[in-house]
Amino acid sequence: MHMISTADEKRHDERRISAALPRARLAARGYCGVLLRVALSVFLCVGMLSGASAEAAKKVLHVLAWPGYADADVVKTFELRYDVKVEVTLVDSDEALWAQMHAKNAPPFDVLAANTAEIQRYSRAHLLAPLDLQSLPNTARQLPRFQARASIEGIVSDGKVYGIPFTYSSMGLIYDRKQIPVAPRSMRELWNPRYRGKVLDFNSAQHNFSFTALALGYRDPFNLNDTQMRAIAHKLVELRRNLLTYYTLPEEATAFFVQHNVALMFGNYGTQQVELLRRAGADVGYVIPDEGVLAWLDCWSMTRVAAEPQLALAWINYMLEPDVSRLLTQRQGLANTLTAPAANSDNARILWIGPVENIQKREDLWARIASGDRSERF
Template identity: 50%
Template sequence: MLHLRPILLALLLYLGATAPAAGQDLLRILSWPGYVSKDAISAFEQRHQVKVQVQEVTSDDALWSLANAANGGDFDLIAVNTAELARYIEADLVAPIRTANIPNTRRQTARFRHPQSIPGLVRSGEVFGIPYTYSAMGLIYNRKLITIPPTSLDALWDPRYKGKVLAYEGSTHNFSLAALSLGYHRPFNLQPEQFGKVVKRLKTLRENVAKFYATPEEVVQAFREQEIALVFANYGDQQIQLLLKAGMDIGYVIPSEGALAWLDCWAVMRRAGNRALAEAWINHTLSKDVSSSLTLREGLANTLKDSPRPAMPDTGKLIWLEPVENSALRSSYWERIVTLPPRGH
């Protein structure tokens, strides 16, 4: 199934990764596209005389599937958003982080320096996640096809853009997106009658979708190959930067209903082979060089300074992700929706 493609691809790539030299420690990281640069890996490996192995995922479903394998024993460290972190804690897959081992948290801005103030990071007085990057999931539009910026999520369903919309493959965010478009103010906690309406709403969105993308690079490729009017920007600023670098004439808006926003954190797996090494990696990524590089390379905000988009961090239109009512049920319905052929095709 299309929905399973990113999970299977990620697993195959992981199984084919290069093994470390005999006797050399290995740090196994499960992360998202662009989060870890070759320079950051090289510097860490040289400093700690270890091998770093990074596996990328492109959806929360793939992250959960891979992190859950072998009872969480395949990875030492994961990058996960605050909303998803809750189920990793409840499944006893992640361990409390010894923040004393991460002195670079003192470099973070005030909003990220105090984990207790961020929902989802602290459980029973212990810290389970260290903020790394964040972004809003607004709408990217093609200025050549849309001269007046869209103001509402309803634009994704506009018949004028049939076959010209790019939607993200992940299940959870799409249910929340459709819920927002229906006016539900609690898009992460759908009641049974609301759930059915959201499913119907997503089926009608399928009529407009040209492609379900998994990576930011796929969006750039789609813009090159066909007429794309609108994109649900799951990767946020990262996608904007890639499209602009590719010479695309695009705009970006936060719709009137608000935009979903994510805060991704580093979390240490409970079965990590070397917890101290995992914590050293987190500290490494919070150095000025590595965090600044994340922003320069990918366009993503880092936690050491305010977002490059000044209006973003504090706007009331941002709706920060929360744990959903039933992620497995959302995933199950989403698998059926993405495999539906658009009517008339």
């Protein structure tokens, strides 16, 4: 039997210990690494949860507006300044605006942009809250005509202000200079057979009945009797022969105009559409017809259900800052209420849109017209 000496045993133990040390160090490092990774993960998760909690804890302002009124960078500046989150919902017609205000599956809106006729409609329906002008110091920057709020129909009721003017435009004719070298002088040109399949119209009951009333020579396009309504319905059915299609958003109209060689368009968004078309390379002109033109004045209002009234007022005041107003004009081609536009000799023929005689009747008739109902059925 081979006997191991004490010295051999000692050397053997030393070698075994030496061999085990690196493994122990590696194991320790691995264990520490696991602990470090776990700690880091916990730290990150806590940080993320804290960030998410902080984000969730921020006040939220719900804004209902038209395209171009609340661009992402404009919204971001407001969010940073007031440490809030702004959620913007865009609409493409007065009808869509009304529907959004009555939607049951969405958070209530705090502020909205609407024309003066709609502001009057909403305030009469008790959907809007009167505005505290002391909280809107930037209104002092506005042109005198917009500070004279009592003279602007629709925004003042019982001495209380329900809307602050923001932007405006006429709703004239936009035409392709190459196809129409001489500017059209009448809204009736939309019905000219030479433009069959080359006309665009805005998809709106109220405005279509009103501008057609002007084309037919009716004195008051906002208060039509049954005979006039029937005549206009027939005329709008007739207009379908010339239409390429109806549009809603200005960007949509621009795409149709350029891609389908459109000749003539009812410009619901006015100068905003002209700006978009020219940026898209279209050679277009803009004209106010001889019989007159509809025009809208959009205002900011606060709803009665605004969760944070002071935040809503801060938004309206922010919209009147010079930088914001300047961007509206530069980007959208729309007039603002702080700086005077170039002189316009056509102002005498501009009719600010007002409340109409029967909104529901117009919308019911328009639904039938737009869907293709025959003229003899009206």
